[in-house]
Amino acid sequence: MKNKFLALCAVAASALSPVTFSNAQSNNVYTVKANEVKATVQPTMWGLFFEDINMGADGGIYAELVKNRSFEFDTPMMGWKEQKKEGATGKALVHNREAINPANRRYIRVESKPGDGYGLTNEGFRGMGIKKGEQYNFSVLARQQQGNNVALTVELVNPDGKVIGTTTVTPEGQQWKEYKASFTATETEPKAKLNIWPKGEGTVDLDMISLFPQHTWKERPNGLRADMVQLLADMKPGFLRFPGGCIVEGRTLDERFQWKKTIGPVEDRELIVNRWNTEFNHRLTPDYFQSFGLGFFEYFQLSEDIGAEPLPILNCGMACQFNTGELVPMDQLDPFIQDALDLIEFANGSVETTWGKKRADMGHPEPFNMKYLGVGNEQWGEQYIERYKAFEKALTEKYPDIKLITTTGPFPDGEEFEYLNTTLRSMKDARVDIIDEHYYRAPEWFRENATRYDNYDRNGPKIFAGEYASQTVAIASPDNKNTWNGAMSEAAFMTGLERNADVVVMASYAPLFAHAEAWQWTPDMIWVDNLRSYGTPNYQVQKIFSTNKGTHVVPVLLNNEAVTGQNGTFASATIDKNTNELILKVVNTSDKDLASEFVVDGVKKLNKKGTVTVLRSDNLNQENSFANPNAVSPTQKQVQVKDKKVKLNMQPYSVNVVRVKMS
Numbered sequence: 001m002k003n004k005f006l007a008l009c010a011v012a013a014s015a016l017s018p019v020t021f022s023n024a025q026s027n028n029v030y031t032v033k034a035n036e037v038k039a040t041v042q043p044t045m046w047g048l049f050f051e052d053i054n055m056g057a058d059g060g061i062y063a064e065l066v067k068n069r070s071f072e073f074d075t076p077m078m079g080w081k082e083q084k085k086e087g088a089t090g091k092a093l094v095h096n097r098e099a100i101n102p103a104n105r106r107y108i109r110v111e112s113k114p115g116d117g118y119g120l121t122n123e124g125f126r127g128m129g130i131k132k133g134e135q136y137n138f139s140v141l142a143r144q145q146q147g148n149n150v151a152l153t154v155e156l157v158n159p160d161g162k163v164i165g166t167t168t169v170t171p172e173g174q175q176w177k178e179y180k181a182s183f184t185a186t187e188t189e190p191k192a193k194l195n196i197w198p199k200g201e202g203t204v205d206l207d208m209i210s211l212f213p214q215h216t217w218k219e220r221p222n223g224l225r226a227d228m229v230q231l232l233a234d235m236k237p238g239f240l241r242f243p244g245g246c247i248v249e250g251r252t253l254d255e256r257f258q259w260k261k262t263i264g265p266v267e268d269r270e271l272i273v274n275r276w277n278t279e280f281n282h283r284l285t286p287d288y289f290q291s292f293g294l295g296f297f298e299y300f301q302l303s304e305d306i307g308a309e310p311l312p313i314l315n316c317g318m319a320c321q322f323n324t325g326e327l328v329p330m331d332q333l334d335p336f337i338q339d340a341l342d343l344i345e346f347a348n349g350s351v352e353t354t355w356g357k358k359r360a361d362m363g364h365p366e367p368f369n370m371k372y373l374g375v376g377n378e379q380w381g382e383q384y385i386e387r388y389k390a391f392e393k394a395l396t397e398k399y400p401d402i403k404l405i406t407t408t409g410p411f412p413d414g415e416e417f418e419y420l421n422t423t424l425r426s427m428k429d430a431r432v433d434i435i436d437e438h439y440y441r442a443p444e445w446f447r448e449n450a451t452r453y454d455n456y457d458r459n460g461p462k463i464f465a466g467e468y469a470s471q472t473v474a475i476a477s478p479d480n481k482n483t484w485n486g487a488m489s490e491a492a493f494m495t496g497l498e499r500n501a502d503v504v505v506m507a508s509y510a511p512l513f514a515h516a517e518a519w520q521w522t523p524d525m526i527w528v529d530n531l532r533s534y535g536t537p538n539y540q541v542q543k544i545f546s547t548n549k550g551t552h553v554v555p556v557l558l559n560n561e562a563v564t565g566q567n568g569t570f571a572s573a574t575i576d577k578n579t580n581e582l583i584l585k586v587v588n589t590s591d592k593d594l595a596s597e598f599v600v601d602g603v604k605k606l607n608k609k610g611t612v613t614v615l616r617s618d619n620l621n622q623e624n625s626f627a628n629p630n631a632v633s634p635t636q637k638q639v640q641v642k643d644k645k646v647k648l649n650m651q652p653y654s655v656n657v658v659r660v661k662m663s
């Protein structure tokens with residue numbers, strides 16, 4: 001099945017061809033009809049797609065520094081190493097208490113002798129990123145077996161073994177209890193490790209061995225990496241789709257994402273393998289598991305924090321069709337549907353309800369006000385339609401106001417797409433609110449498809465452009481890069497999404513995060529390592545669109561036609577009724593300077609001064625990097641406005657966003 005995915009990818013990417021750009025003309029005169037509103041831009045228009053791929057959650061945004069903290073990986077000691085100084089006789093044995101605690105089966109029993117020199121080291125996720133002067137919070141569940149004799153010395157060490165932070169905890173008694181201790185790091189180190197040295201004579205049981213930075217997003221204990229969330233917040237996203245992606249489906253149904261197992265106390269959240277663990281032979285990541293420290297409560301909270309509508313996607317009774325494609329028989333689908341009903345109660349129900357109470361118990365009595373729910377990820381075939389109808393019936397009966405998102409599979413064209421698109425649009429016995437389309441395509445596809453939605457049915461279901469990214473080599477190729485050519489081409493396409501905002505109500509680039517040393521899929525919007533993070537040119541494009549959304553679409557025309565590639569230019573325009581501004585987005589994909597004029601009809605007056613924010617590079621292969629994170633980043637200057645005309649000199653290969661006050 002995996003081969004089928006790669007085969008399909010190869011077909012889909014076969015349209016890749018060298019980049020060519022039309023020769024540009026100068027002195028283009030565009031007309032903007034500022035009083036001819038064509039569509040309302042939904043507040044959800046530009047949003048985020050989050051998936052735990054590329055160590056996006058564990059090892060990424062979830063700030064836990066200890067890998068395999070609860071010994072639940074398939075190989076229980078993965079990430080851990082025993083330390084034995086000369087003559088040491090201590091030992092650690094993995095215990096399994098599945099019968100009494102199936103969600104958190106394992107712990108380790110450590111035997112310690114005085115002055116023994118036996119210890120354990122955790123390697124972190126490709127090391128631990130530690131910052132000088134910052135506080136780190138260690139915690140562990142522990143119980144003594146004999147007496148109260150074993151204390152734990154906890155150390156952060158750099159690769160040379162130098163201690164850069166230390167503390168001690170002393171477990172007491174024979175009941176499981178949590179012990180905490182904090183300390184300050186004395187050095188910055190991207191590749192630190194954690195040592196635990198038992199001291200004294202006795203036996204101690206340890207579980208959930210954890211280390212978090214004190215400084216997290218909103219300073220939440222055991223929370224999220226602040227720098228990574230900040231990059232998301234800066235985009236002012238309209239929605240946050242979670243938790244994926246293929247991980248929703250799982251390789252097998254047993255390995256699917258089950259939201260109910262991701263809430264409540266973290267030690268009770270049952271870990272499973274991450275679907276990306278062995279997905280690509282060329283990017284094997286055998287230590288990739290889902291601890292669910294970032295679970296559904298935290299996803300809702302994150303959405304709220306960054307002002308995004310929460311958009312959960314649930315498994316619809318189908319495992320990933322690129323893998324096993326396992327199906328839940330129709331007569332056994334009810335628990336899956338019940339999960340969806342219960343999720344809505346968890347998000348929106350009063351604290352008197354079963355699931356609303358669980359939300360309140362986790363610290364959020366107010367509802368999360370969820371409005372959207374995705375049924376399935378990239379499914380295809382009539383099995384999907386059958387299952388979707390069953391979900392739709394039950395959900396409409398109880399929650400008619402929740403908007404449902406359906407899939408058209410992994411590709412934006414081809415047999416599977418056509419079947420689902422036609423069937424969903426002609427279905428009489430179930431409602432279809434929003435259809436999710438995915439396009440992982442060559443940069444030129446994005447430029448050539450800026451008109452994709454011009455002829456879509458204005459009265460049919462709305463579109464969620466749920467996953468897209470220019471693939472500079474081929475889908476899922478490890479050689480794809482986040483180049484300016486890819487980003488600029490996406491911008492050209494996005495003007496088409498915006499022009500069609502009456503049909504397209506949501507759009508998100510995918511995937512979102514990638515750890516530089518632990519990724520499976522490229523390109524990605526934001527790259528991180530243990531200490532740093534940066535936005536790619538694609539991030540900059542997403543951000544410039546999202547932070548310049550406007551409220552209503554108005555026409556911008558060249559020779560009376562929409563600007564969809566003439567002379568290499570692509571344009572869209574909105575007005576913002578809240579700030580009374582005109583917002584023009586113009587992408588010059590040509591290699592020419594274009595001296596352009598935008599004649600604005602339908603306004604009494606335009607302010608004499610406006611601003612233009614520009615993203616550009618002379619080099620189409622330009623990327624951002626840890627060393628040069630701002631190689632492609634916005635610059636702003638003033639534009640001259642005279643007699644309701646905006647003069648703009650568009651540089652080659654540029655994305656230009658103009659804002660001018662109207663009256």
Ligand code: AHR
Binds near residue numbers: 053246247378
């Ligand atoms: O974004 C990476 C993957 O691409 C997603 O998990 C899946 O939905 C798509 O095939």
